[in-house]
Structures are given as structure tokens and as C-alpha cells.
Amino acid sequence: MLALRGIEKSYPLAVGSLPVLKGIDLNITQGEMVAIMGSSGSGKSTLLNVLGLLDGFDSGGYDLDGVDMSGLSEKQAARYRSQFLGFVFQSFNLISFKTALENVALPLFYQKVPRRERQRRALEMLGKMGMDDRADHLPSELSGGQKQRVAIARALITSPRVILADEPTGALDSTTSSEVMSVLREVNASGITVIIVTHEADIAAKCDRTIRLHDGVIIEDGRSGEVVEPTANGAGSSD
Amino acid sequence: MMGLDRDRLIELVQVVVRNPLRAFLSALGAGWGLFMIIITVGAARGLENGVKADMGNDVANSMFAWTMSTSIPYKGYQRGRWLELDIDDVQWLEANTQHLDLVCPEIQLGGWQGTNNVIHGKQSGAFDVSGAIAEYQQVKPMNITNGRFLNQADLDAERKVCVIGSRVQDILFEFGENPLGETVQIQGVLFRVVGVYTPKGNDEDAQNEAESIYIPFTTFGKAFNTRDRVGWLSMLIKDGVDAEEAEEATKQLIKSRLSVHPDDPRAIGCWSMAEEFQKAELLFSGMRLISLLFGSLALLAGVIGITNIMLISIKERTKELGIRRSLGATPVRILRQIIGETLFLTLLAGLCGLVLGVGLLEAVDGYLESGGDAGVFRHPEIDFGTVLTVLCILLGMAIFAGILPALRALAIKPVEALRSEG
Incomplete structure (x- = not known):
């Protein structure tokens, strides 16, 4: 489903540049639930952005569903995003002046789905998240967990193949966190690939596979239980 | 989009x-x-x-011309010669012009702020008295409120008739008195009133207009001994003719008729409404x-x-x-x-x-x-x-x-x- 070959990326600085990803090789197959772990600055968010076609890369190759993603125009990237990918963010990133229903329906708006159809599907999706009674609420009227459920509903509305979640529980308490994680597990159970960036070991432990990133390279990649063990008590070496 | x-x-x-x-x-x-x-x-x-x-109230294609004294000697005449137009010149101009539709001769007896020259009964007033022809109304439109304007028969027969402005009526006649058929005395000559008019517009010009009296041009020459003399010309420029061109051409025609040097800047005065417009x-x-x-x-x-x-x-x-x-x-x-x-x-x-x-x-x-x-x-x-x-x-x-x-x-x-x- 997702294949990265020797991805390198650096951010330009005033003098020289800062390498963030230094040759990432990664294969993720359809239906996997993967955690990407790493300390801040390890490049995990950048990796997610590259995977999500939100950011480009300097060298290497990226195949999404067998299609080469290098050198995409903004328009093409937008199309693949809307076709294959759904995003869930730490800070939810709901549009503040739109209701839960409108937020969920927005991706369909950009897919030019007729209004009535959008409303129907958005309401249905909110129902799956147990949020249909909050459809007309603005994000400011929702709790953190509810916001993330709306965000997940929004990510799922376009029936994506892959959900990319950037610290989806970072802003939530532990109870709500595990709720959100079980929602994501259900999503995964329906056959959608889920990739979660996190620095919390117990979140990673709820995934099938954990990839540890350090200083722009993958240092460990394996079944969640095995990998998490050495850094179970924290966010890894904070250098 | x-x-x-x-x-x-x-x-x-x-x-x-x-x-x-x-x-x-x-x-x-x-x-x-x-x-x-x-x-x-x-x-x-x-x-x-x-x-x-x-x-x-002004006619957009109207134009006025008058004669003054020459400033350039020409054809044996010295400079400073006073020029005069007469009725023959008017007819000649009408026959020779290519730019004008109408040429009206006009002549006036001084009146405004002058001495009282018009008397009716015990009333008298100082008014502009002009000799005009029947077509004059085309150049200077007016509302005839009572009676009629001068006609060709008046001119042919040199009738002693006049058309008076509304202010003239107000001053010379009692309130409610019908001036038609009454006579007024203009510089000692009796004229019968055949019409009353009000000028169009209400600016200063129009006020002045309301204190004017029109008599047939032919009668004017006889009554006030100006004979064929013409004070100035009121003209209409043909449709579609440029005003400036018409003015220049008309001036040249008059100059040639009166043996004036073609370059004389002073001899002929001219004013055109079209140019103002x-x-x-x-x-x-x-x-x-x-x-x-x-x-x-x-x-x-x-x-x-x-x-x-x-x-x-x-x-x-x-x-x-x-x-x-x-x-x-x-x-x-x-x-x-x-x-x-x-x-x-x-x-x-x-x-x-x-x-x-x-x-x-x-x-x-x-x-x-x-x-x-x-x-x-x-x-x-x-x-x-x-x-x-x-x-x-x-x-x-x-x-x-x-x-x-x-x-x-x-x-x-x-x-x-x-x-x-x-």
C-alpha cells in the first residue's frame, strides 16, 4: 500500500540545511495498524507529512497504492489526499466556525459531492462515531474527545484507504485517549490502514507494529510489544 | 467559474x-x-x-454677426472705416452662403436704461425696440401668450404693428386690460399691438427679453429713418455644419461683400451659440x-x-x-x-x-x-x-x-x- 525507498528530506536554514529524514525505507501493507514513535525532532511528524502528501521530499521514492508520488503538483497531491488519505491531528483542526456536521462534510464538498448526499453521509458517519446528537454543535461546544471523534469522522467520510494520525491522543486525558484508540482500532478492523505518530508507549502498544525513529533514521521496526519494551517508561532518549 | x-x-x-x-x-x-x-x-x-x-431658451445653432470699423486699409479704403450692412447685403448673403439656413436682419432702437421712449396713455417706459422679420422666432423662440407674432404681410405692407414682451404689458397697461388692438407710441410713432409674448427661460437675458418690443423690419426703416440699414444679423447654421467653420465662412462672405481685407480681425463681430454649447x-x-x-x-x-x-x-x-x-x-x-x-x-x-x-x-x-x-x-x-x-x-x-x-x-x-x- 505504502512504500518508501530511501526518502531524504532536509529543511533549509539560513546557512546550510537541516537534514530531518536521512534515508527512510518503509513498507506498510493494506490493513496494518502502525505506530511511528520517536522523540521530538526525530522526524516522525515530517515522515507523516511526507506520507500524507502534505510535504514533499528531496530524494528517494514513494509509492502510494502502486503509484509513484514523487514530483506531484499541488493539484495532484490534493486529489490523492482526498482519494486515499484521511487525517487526524493532535489539535483536532476542526474549522471553528463550522458545525460538527459541516466539518465532517467538508472533504465531500471538495470532492464535489451534492449537498444532500454530503449531509446524509456526514450524519451517518457522525452516528458511527456516536456523535449524531452533536451534529449541530460548533467545535467550541464539544469536549476534547468529542472533537477528536468529529475529526476522525471527517477523516473517514471520504472512505480513505489510509488514516494518518498525528498524536491523536496528545491533547486528551487517558480515559478519552483509550476511547479514541478503540475507535481507531475499529476503523482499522474495517480494513483501513492506520498510521499513528505518537510518543506515548501505551498508545503504540495498542498498535500492531511499531516503528521507532531516531535522528531521521528508522532504528527499530517490529511487532509493537517487542519494540516498545526498551523505552516503556518514557518518550525514549531525549537528546 | x-x-x-x-x-x-x-x-x-x-x-x-x-x-x-x-x-x-x-x-x-x-x-x-x-x-x-x-x-x-x-x-x-x-x-x-x-x-x-x-x-x-437659446437655439443651439444660432449665430449673430455685426459690423464694426476696419483696422486694415484695403482696396483704396483707409483703415478705420465704419462698416454698415443693408438689406441688399442680407439678401446677397442668403443667396451666397453654403453654411446658413436663415439670415434675419435686425435693428434696434436703444432703450435699456435709456430714456423713456414708449408711451401708452399715461404710462411710459424705456424698452428695446427691434425691427425684425417673421422668421425671427426661429432664432429667438418665444411663447406667444396673446395674439400673434409679426408675419410676412406685416412686413410687405410695412404695417405699424408691434409685438410686446410681458413686462412691457405689465408696465404700460392696466391690470386686466387686453393690449391687443391698443396702440402704443414709440418715439412718436403709433403702433398697434398684435401680440404679447413671454421669453423662454428665466435668466437675466430672459428678463431683458420681456422688456422688448418687436416691429416689422420694413416699418422700422421708414418710421425711424434707418431705411435699409441693418443693425446685426441673426442666423441659423445648417444642420451638421461645424459652427467655427460657418462663422469663419460667413465673416469672409461679409468681408468680401463690404470690401474689407480678408485678414481684418476687427471689422466683423460674430458670436455663435453653437460654440458656447x-x-x-x-x-x-x-x-x-x-x-x-x-x-x-x-x-x-x-x-x-x-x-x-x-x-x-x-x-x-x-x-x-x-x-x-x-x-x-x-x-x-x-x-x-x-x-x-x-x-x-x-x-x-x-x-x-x-x-x-x-x-x-x-x-x-x-x-x-x-x-x-x-x-x-x-x-x-x-x-x-x-x-x-x-x-x-x-x-x-x-x-x-x-x-x-x-x-x-x-x-x-x-x-x-x-x-x-x-
């Missing part, structure tokens, strides 16, 4: 509703600009209408242009305000735009959204300004119509064509206003946008 379906309309309305103060402030500039255009153009038109209404027209089209220009500049200032606020808005909404991008919005959709928002705000504001401006013009017009006094100002209005022009300018400026913010919005990368706070 700018089709306004319901969804996009909802998006646009949300932008306004979300930050009504900002929307109002940004709209204010553009609305004010359009308001100013409407008001200045309308006011300019009001002034134009006023002046034109005052000029309305052309000057006024030039002035007014200049005024229209200036009012449109300054209004547009005011509008431009407003539009720059909108651009400015939209730029701030883009900055504030960096994250929102990033979210939209991550949800599959293509750059074109973002571009369309930002330009759409700018257009929406600008047009909304512009239409408000338009309605208010036209409303104010209508109100002023209503006040003037109902008898309000505004001097030479009359019937301020703005025609549909100008409104369309202004709307086109507005539309152009709105698109212009949207380009910069839209480009700024496009320059935002989704990643950076999502990273930004807020």
Missing part, C-alpha cells in the same frame, strides 16, 4: 457572519467609494442639467470624467482597504486554509474561495454604496422638484450606462483586490498552515 451555488454562498455568508465588524470595516471603504462616485457623477450631472436648462459640452464632459476619475480613486482606496483586510484575514486563517488543503481542497478551490470572498464583500459593499448614493440623488431630486432652491443645480441623476460603467470598474477592482490575498493564500503550504497556532 464564479457560479454561485448554495454551498459557496453559505461559505461566503459564514465569512461575513464570523467576523461582522471586520467585514463591515473592509466593506465600508468600497461602499463609500462607490457612494462617492454616484454622488459626484450625479452632482456633476445636476450642474450640467441646470446650466443646460438655462441655455435651453460646444465649450459647455467640453466643460461638462471634462467634469464628468473628473468626477468619475476621483470617484474611482476613492473606490480604489476602499478596494485597497479590502485587500489589506483580506491579507490580514488570510494570515489569521492560515490554519483553516491548511485544514482545507489537507481535506482535499485544490489550489484552484482555494483561489476561487478567496477571490469569491473578496468579490462578495466588495460587491455587497458596492451595491450598498450604489443604493445609498442613488437614494440620496433621488432624495435631492425630489426636494428640488418640490420647489427647493439650489441655484443652478437641477435634476441630479445618474444614468444606467454610468451605473453599468461604475459596476464594471467595481468588479474589476474587486478581482484586483482579491488577487493578492489569493496568491498569499496559495503560497501557504498545507504543512506550515497546520503547524501554525490558532
